[in-house]
Amino acid sequence: MRKSLFVALALSAATVAFPAVAEELAIALHVEPGHEMFQVGERLKKNIEEKSDGKFTVSLLGTEVGGERDHLEGASSGEYQIALGGSMPMTLYAPQYAAADLPFVFNSSAEAKKVYEGEIGERLREAVVESGNLRLVGISVRNPRNLTSKNPVETPDDVQGVRMRVPEIAPWVDIWTEIGALPSPIAWPEVYTALQTGVIEMQENPVDYIWSGKLYEVQSHVSKTQHVYSFFHWLMNEDFYQGLSEEDRTMVQDAIDEAIAWGDELVTSKQAQLFEQLQEKGMTVVEPDVAAFRAKAAPAIRKIAEGYAPEVKDYVLSKLN
Numbered sequence: 001m002r003k004s005l006f007v008a009l010a011l012s013a014a015t016v017a018f019p020a021v022a023e024e025l026a027i028a029l030h031v032e033p034g035h036e037m038f039q040v041g042e043r044l045k046k047n048i049e050e051k052s053d054g055k056f057t058v059s060l061l062g063t064e065v066g067g068e069r070d071h072l073e074g075a076s077s078g079e080y081q082i083a084l085g086g087s088m089p090m091t092l093y094a095p096q097y098a099a100a101d102l103p104f105v106f107n108s109s110a111e112a113k114k115v116y117e118g119e120i121g122e123r124l125r126e127a128v129v130e131s132g133n134l135r136l137v138g139i140s141v142r143n144p145r146n147l148t149s150k151n152p153v154e155t156p157d158d159v160q161g162v163r164m165r166v167p168e169i170a171p172w173v174d175i176w177t178e179i180g181a182l183p184s185p186i187a188w189p190e191v192y193t194a195l196q197t198g199v200i201e202m203q204e205n206p207v208d209y210i211w212s213g214k215l216y217e218v219q220s221h222v223s224k225t226q227h228v229y230s231f232f233h234w235l236m237n238e239d240f241y242q243g244l245s246e247e248d249r250t251m252v253q254d255a256i257d258e259a260i261a262w263g264d265e266l267v268t269s270k271q272a273q274l275f276e277q278l279q280e281k282g283m284t285v286v287e288p289d290v291a292a293f294r295a296k297a298a299p300a301i302r303k304i305a306e307g308y309a310p311e312v313k314d315y316v317l318s319k320l321n
Helices: 002-017 036-051 068-077 088-093 109-116 118-132 170-179 188-197 207-212 238-243 246-280 290-305 310-318
Strands: 023-028 056-061 082-085 134-141 145-149 163-166 182-185 202-206 221-223 231-237 284-286
Touching: 023 036, 023 068, 036 056, 036 082, 036 246, 068 082, 068 088, 068 134, 068 231, 088 118, 088 134, 088 231, 109 118, 109 134, 109 231, 109 310, 118 134, 118 310, 134 238, 134 246, 145 207, 163 170, 163 188, 170 182, 170 290, 202 207, 207 246, 231 238, 231 246, 246 284, 290 310
Parallel strands: 023 056, 023 082, 163 182, 163 202, 221 284
Antiparallel strands: 082 231, 134 231, 145 202, 145 221
16 A cells, blocks of 8 residues: 555656656748748747647747758758748749749739649649658748849849849749849848949849848849749648647647738838838839830740649740730
8 A cells, every 4th residue: 555655656756857848849040030031930939839838849040050941951851840931942842833933924922822822732732742841831921022233223224244143043043144134143141241242233132131131231222123922931841740740730830820920911011111211221212114124034934934834834924915
């Protein structure tokens, strides 16, 4: 009797002494802490930790662990459980469906988002899992991309032979080459220094990147080409996803959905304010001839579209007519 009581008390004490250890969940974000997507990451961390009642402890990792491609490869291998991707994930893991962010094609985020919807969207997600061991668990709206420079850019003539930074995305390189620029893929963390030292003369990014990256210190003009209406991609390691219980999958997805909805409102409501802030810092906002850029880019777009899935190709070409 006493022995049984002793064993019971010992087991009880062990339970108190060794509580369940929280599961680590790392989220890699290739943006600066001041960027809206980093704020969405902070919101997501808060959501997961609260909704899981402490079962998960979330850590946020930034550019100190690399650029976008480093983060994607880390998430693919399981080093990180979730990674934020810009336009790169689709061209790396689902190139046949990577049309949403094709420069000089769409006129709004709503038009671009159709690539992620319906049967096309389902096949896109399957391709990302198969090629990258990553599951697309959500997309966040981005402000359209614009061109910054040291001189006003109004027509394609103004970029002829100019060294321009673009992300490491082959179709983008092809399109800007067709227009006449000399595109140079450079990782985002290196862009400021490359502009400062003259390695490149121009770059293109959404207004929030231009602001958070302090590009107004090394560029004097921002041309509203609005040539890409794209999205941030939230990607989860597939092995981690499969290892979650059904309850935890639902919890994490709800946390992601809420953070994305919150972030979309934040991003879209601040665009005009950011342009004003750039002007206050001395930048001149230019209204270029976007139609001229579209016409110049069309041959490259048509060639790129040949590599898409048939239904994606038809959708892209319909926007050029």
